[in-house]
Each structure stands twice: as C-alpha cells, then as structure tokens.
Amino acid sequence: MSRRRVTLADVAKAAGVSRTAASLVLSGRSRELRLSQEVEQRVLRAAEELEYRPNIVSLGLRTGITRTIGFVSDTVATSRLAGDMIKGALEAARERGFMLFIGETEGDAELERLLVQAMHDRQVDGLVLASMFTRTIKVPESITAVPAVLLNALPERPTPLPAVLPDEVEAGRRAARVLLEAGHRDGIHLIGAGPDLRDPSESVAAVERLAGIREVLAAAGTRVAGAPSVPDWQPEYGHAATRELLATTRPRALICFNDRLALGAYQAFDDFGLKVPADVSVVSFDDHPIAGWMRPRLTTVALPHYELGRRAVEVLFTEIDREQPDPGRDGEVHRIPMPLRDRDSVAPPSGSPC
Amino acid sequence: MSRRRVTLADVAKAAGVSRTAASLVLSGRSRELRLSQEVEQRVLRAAEELEYRPNIVSLGLRTGITRTIGFVSDTVATSRLAGDMIKGALEAARERGFMLFIGETEGDAELERLLVQAMHDRQVDGLVLASMFTRTIKVPESITAVPAVLLNALPERPTPLPAVLPDEVEAGRRAARVLLEAGHRDGIHLIGAGPDLRDPSESVAAVERLAGIREVLAAAGTRVAGAPSVPDWQPEYGHAATRELLATTRPRALICFNDRLALGAYQAFDDFGLKVPADVSVVSFDDHPIAGWMRPRLTTVALPHYELGRRAVEVLFTEIDREQPDPGRDGEVHRIPMPLRDRDSVAPPSGSPC
DNA sequence: AACGTTCGCTAACCCGATTTAGCAATGGAA
C-alpha cells in the first residue's frame, strides 16, 4: 500500500554503478573481485540510505535457497505442549535467519502428501516431520527432494532420516530412582503401563518408560508390585485404575505414565482419604502445566518439548549444510534428556508395608 | 536430492509448444487467447504425465503473490490454547491454498520489527498480528506494506486495521445468566475482577467480562456481593482470594475470571469442607483443558480460540481481495461469540442466604 | 613499440514463471 520496495537496481543507480557491482559489494565479494574502496563505500552508503533489503523470493528463485523450513506435524492443537516444541524450532530457525512454515496433517496421509507438496512448491530448504506423541510413522515418499528430520517419531521402516526423540528409557530410570532414593522398595504400582492401550501412539513411550523402570528396580533387587491396565492416558482412567487398585491393596508408591493419569490418581486417593505423599508417593511423566497446580505439586519427569523442537531444527541444519550424504550417519537417533521436576509428591514410606 | 523439478519449459517441450502456450493453457486462458483444442489437450496431457507443479517461488517473483501469510504472535507457547488459534488460522489458510509463516515476538518490539521485516522480505500477502491475551498493542509502523489483521488485540491508537476479538462482554452476561437461571440472586462473588491486576494484559478481558456481569445482574435487580482483588490469574491467587473470602462469609456462587483461578477456588472450598455445587456454585471463563478434568467438571464460558484464528485469516482474505481501500470499514472490530460449556459446577442455591 | 598483466568494472545470461506485443497463415471483401 505504500511505496515500492527498494531493489538492487535502485541501490546501483543511486551509487552510480552497475547492478553487478552493487550485488558484489553487498554479498561481500567486492574484495575478491577487486572493486575499489570508492565504489564499495558508495554502494554501502546508498544501500543504507535507501534501507535496501534483498528480496528473498528472488533470491530463492536464483539460488534455490529460501531460508525457509517446513514444520509438518500431525496436530499442534490437541497437545498443550506442542507450542513449546514449535517455539524451540522457531528460535533455532530464527538464529540462522530462517522462517518456519507450519502445517497440520491431522494424521491424514493424503493431507500430509498435499502439505509436503505445497512446501516443496515453495522450495523449503528442509522439513521437520513432527508427531505430538512419540510414535512410529510412515515416512511419505515425497520428502526425498529435500533434507528432513523426524521429530518425536520413529520411522516404521528404516530410512536414512535422522530422528530426534525424548530419552524415555532414561526417564523411566529416573522416575524409579526417585522412589528408590526416597526409600521405597515395596508396593510400587504402575498406572498406564497396561499392555492393551487403546491408542498405539502412546505405546512407544509406555514401552520405553517401562523398560527403564524395570531395569532400575531390578538392579535394586525389587520389582513392580502391580500395573492395572488402562485403555487411555486420561484422568478418568487414572481415577478408575487407582480406585480398582485401592479396592484390594494399599500401594506405597505410584508411577503414573503421564500427569493426566496422576491427576485421576490424586482424585482416587482423595476418595479413599489417603494423603499424598504421606500415605502414598506419586511420580509421573510429562510435566504438563497442571503438574504444578496440583496439590501437592506433582513430581514428574518432564518432556523437553522446547529442546526437542530446537534440536530437530539444529539437526536439520547439519543435514542442510552437509555437502555429501554420509551413509555413516544414516538414521541417526538423537535422544534428548528428560529432566526431573522434583516437587512435593514423593516422601519416604511410612507405616508397615503391605 | 532426487531429480530436478519439472518446469513449465519441460511441459512445453513435451507438448511441442512454446512456454507461452503452456502457461496460457495451464492458467485456463487458452480459450480467451484462442489456442486450439489440439494444443490444449497436448499441454494438459504433458503436464499430467510429468506431474508438473508450478513453482510458487517463481510465481511470487513474477506476480508478487506468494500465497503465504505471516502469523506474528507474542507467544505461542506459554499460553493456554494458542495451538487452537493457530489451527483455526491454518485451516482457513489451507482452504485457499495459502501457507502460514509463524513468528514469535516474546513481546519484544525490536524482535517484532525484525520478524515483520523478514516476512516482507518473503513477500507475504498479508499479516495476522496476534496476541495470546486480549489486550491493546502498539501496531508497528512497518506493517503498512501489506494487508493486516489484529487478532485478540486492539490497537493502542486508532488504525485502519480490522480486529478479531472474543465477545467478552457477552461472555460476562452469559456467565451471570447461568447463575440467575439456577436461581442465584445473593452471595455472588467475583474472583479475578480486582482493579489492581499485576498484568495489564489481562485487564481488557477483565473489564469487559465485568461489564457484562454487572449489566445482567443489575437487570435482574441484584448485584455482585464482593470481589477480592488478585494480583494475577493463577491458581494460587484463586486459592488465596477464595480462602480470604471464606474467612468472613459463605458465598453462594462464584464467578472466576478464568479456569486457573477456579481451580484454586476449588482447592479452597476443599480446605473448608464445602462442596461444589451443593454449597457453592462456580462458573468461570476460558474452557482450559483442566475445566473438564476438575471434579465436579467446571461450567465455563469458552474462549473460541479455533474460531478466532479462523476468522482472523478470513477477514485478512477479504482485505487482500479488496481492490480499493474502503474507508467505511476502517478499524472494523469482529467479535466472536464465546460459547457456554455447561457442566456440573452450578446448582440452585440451597439453605439460607447469608 | 609491441605485448602481456593486472586492475576495475559491466554486459549478458540464468532461475521459472506471466504477459505483452506481434508474426505468419488463412479467409473474406473490395
């Protein structure tokens, strides 16, 4: 709506030189091509006075580089934490002067194809294929045209694409250690480890967390006392499963596989007049915002969403920068540590074991 | 990394015609320019066989239209439902074949300037300036080059930009009506309406919600019984303010200005052994995910994030499509209805009034 | 004096599309 953009031609004219000269100066190649200091100064001054900014669209056409990456995810909305993932990706991109296209597939393969296509049409320099739950995905064939990274996802079949994932096994170990260090040995129950999860997307995290938990408990000479199955990781199922548990036993500690389940568990303890952490300790995963709002505040092993997003973009940049394909790095998996948020829901066991 | 993209020139060669002819056919202008059916068919067949897709970067350079809009927000991550807002924007954009650049300013004006610049450099066709809380913002001068819409924000000083906002006043009325319809007249207290909010960004919503509440209560011949002030809309302040209230009186109904405050209020009622909704009804705003997880499930007036995002982009499209500036529509404000989520936290008053 | 170098700069082409202007062939009218 205002005046026309300033182009390189304008700068060249103002400086009284050719477009070539202006281009060379502004891309820092004036030394190499031995332009005079005189010309260099004139061009720089003109560019500054006119507030010249190169048109990236034009640049993209000529060089094939658009300083743009595509972030394709299944869902940004349903998970609260997605925002942090995008934020991490955004900041890492910004540090290199890149912008992000965002696209949502809703898990629809056809939509995904169209989106990836639309991004190719805009000549993105790379793609992040993100999932909001850790899970295995089918990598669309159409992505081969450009470097890509899987975020929070593993390929169904082996691909040369690198992947960035939370270190769920270590998270499982960490959760178990929290209880061990508080002195717990017996009556440790699991909520959410059920083998028959309705939503297979949650099973990767479940399997890996469980592995870490088992490993650490075994090393300490103890084991999980029980694990009622839940169909889904929602508060109501956490509530139901915990009630079921309380009907027959008095657990000393609970490892909930996410914070929503823990919220349900809290409600069940409330029903039975049990106090956290005096009667029962609770440790969980994810660090959902509610974890800090619950009473007592929930000790949980955090999903590092911000860091995941950031690392995905950083790994993508190394792919973009790499001249030669390096078969040695094919399918490299980057595991991001899941930090413990040590709050108020764990205490030493008291009273007699059950 | 695979073969070169198919260009218009490839299609033209395959069809044995000039690039001009191919371009005309593919942009549907072959009739108008009277190309033969013969040529038309050949071009279409070639394009299909080669799976030709126009390069949007090139198109952007030539036509100035990139089918891209920039979504600049202060924060996508920290706030509640930003994801839904982006989702709405994304879908509305996709329906027109547009993609979205996402950018975060963190409320930093300089960063905002740089971002808007970076988007201009990529020739976005329009901009959405979003805020995650309803509030007034300083519109950067640099946006004048392209159509723009304010989302969830009002300009500090009058501008010709349209704005899309939740209808907070009507939301206030709606909350008040819920209580009136349940039979409440007395002992209606407010949490979060305090005049001394620490964070002014929340004040627009607060002021407007309060206006709606007052209006409806006044029309019913009653009024707010009290409104302890809170420094911030966080659970702990909701908890503290409600405890303070309970120290001196027994409210019959609470209107919390957001769901996090309501969560804190629930905890305070719990402390005092009061039951929601038997002893006290609670109605709130926002429809944060926890609203459905609380027990009893919280009745709340929802922020229509998805709809806000969608409408912002739709309004932006009408701006983009508009040939002439239309002074009549300058600064038009679109209010999006906030729907009531009628759940379980409101009941008729029982016992004697206080 | 003739010739090769170096210096300092620019003309011209390229990326992949759209669009304007115009050309060759045909048909019809004068």
Place this chain on the structure above:
DNA sequence: TTCCATTGCTAAATCGGGTTAGCGAACGTT
C-alpha cells in the same frame, strides 16, 4: 489482386537478484 481481419501461436520482456565471461585502461616487460 490487394488489403484487412481473424486465427493460432510465439518471441521477448519482466520480476529481483546472482554469476560468468570479458572489456577497456593502465602498467610493466622485452
């Protein structure tokens, strides 16, 4: 036959940059 219209298509310019090849002048060498 000549001239003008119409039909059917293409050459060439354009968008805003990057890049290659090469040009003229000054200088140094033999």
